[in-house]
Amino acid sequence: MEKSKILIVGGTGYLGKRLVKASLALGHETYILQREEIGVDIEKVQMLLSFKEQGAHLVQGSFDDQQSLVEAVKLVDVVICAISGVHIRSHQILLQLRLVDAIKQAPNVKRFVPSEFGTDPARMEKAMEPGRITFDDKMVVRNAIEEAGIQFTYISANCFAGYFLGGLCQPGHIIPSRDHVSLLGHANQKAIYVDEDDISIYTIKTIDDPRTLNKTVYIRPPKNILSQREVVEIWENLIGKQLHKSTISKEEFLHFIKEQDYAEQVGLAHYYHVCYEGCLANFETGEQAEEATQLYPEVNYTTVERYLRRYL
Template sequence: MGKSRILVVGGTGYMGRRIVKGSLAEGHPTYILRRPEIGMDIEKLQVLLEFKRQGAVLVEGSFPDHQSLVEALKQVDVVVCTMSGVHFRTHNLLMQLKLVDAIKEAGNIKRFLPSEFGMDPAQMMHALEPGRVTFDEKMTVRKAIEAANIPRTYISANCFGGYFVGNLSQMGTLLPPKDKVLIYGDGNAKAVFMGEDDIATYTIKSVDDPRTLNKTVYIRPPGNILSQRELVQIWENLSGNTLEKTSISGQDFLALMKDADFAGQVGLGHFYHIFYDGCLTSFEIGEDGEEASRLYLEVQYKRMDEYLKLYL
């Protein structure tokens, strides 16, 4: 049996371009939705042309043009959507409902992986406002997928290394602190940190796997389950620099939301759930889920000491 033809929606984005690379590396016929809305964005166009040079097929389609989406979908077997949800007030994630409608009409898609990749929204119904909007929108998309009986796999990849590891989980920067580090509570809540390329590898491996059909794949390898204090210790060992540590209580952390803008409030809420509630590791994976590193033992995922070496 040949490998599925994969269409990546959002293939020029932060995760999208990694999904495209992962798909090509695994030998899948790889298609990328080229949206006319790219306009004059020369950097995105150059990314697309480079993927075309590497063997990807560019397929034109537009969310406002339902029939163009249907025609694009008829050329593939699997759809992986990586549209960003960071522009919270534009409701990008809900644009996937147009994909759901097109998949229903096309009738040939054997697996849909919607844009998730972070915390499992099904575990976040208690999330604080306004950050809950991300999870609510993902659940709206899930419900539409399931109501349409579309075969699916949800990917929960937890904390992206680029946003949570290089900065030792400090907000407002992407680089390691030089002198001082803020510790959330006692710093011992366990989180899950992942390299983005590994997330893409696990995602692509799941698309043709019957074990992941209609399930959530949690990318939660044991070697990358760490507390913030453990992450800081890894950096101190690598850099030879001991950082001054200041703790902030949960109450004081939430008080920061008062003066933050909308996006800042969303980020603060998510950080609170990760580093105070321990929401990424506070539940067991049930029968409707699988853990990626157990399924794909051949993947040598990057530990965070290796990830942090890039920042030395």
């Protein structure tokens, strides 16, 4: 079967650059939207040129020029959006909705993967403010996709390993300590940790798979469904020593959230739902969903232990 042509929007971002590499590695004709807004960001320009040398096609376009988006999506079969979540709320929604409008005008596009890749927003309608704004935004985009009759795949990749495992699940930490760790509550709620390169491989594998069409794909590596306490124990075994442990109660964490600025509150609220409530692993995926590691057992995913070894 001929492989789909893929356009990646946000191809120089944290996950986007990995999606580009995965797409090329799996043999897809790969296009990257080279946005005029990139300005004089020399690192991004050099990254794009590097991808071009590896066989990717750079497509000029701008979210300020709707026709350029239409022309870009007309070149491909599948569009993947990996716009970073660091954009302010209204800006990110606007960009994705403009992309949805462009796809509506390009009947050749047979699938759209919007910029999600974290917690499934459809399951977070009761999330606390202001963190729920992220999930509400993603549902606005989902509704626009489905109202337009665009075929889709939603990717729920749970916790990015670099952000969670690197800091032993502690907000604000990305390198594991060899001395101390703060446990969030009882630290027994299960979360799911996925290497960012693995997320990209699984995502690219879904795009030509009829089993994933118009479904949510959850990435749930069985060996990586662990509590914070279990993650810490793996790290302790690797370094051969016990860490000093303190505990942050639920009440303390909630109070801490209120003291932060708005952007920090959004991110910390997500940590609260993951680490104190176990929102990622406390449900069955359901009929309109698939699980990536079951669909693609040939992928040798990165276990938590293997991931943590890089910090030794």
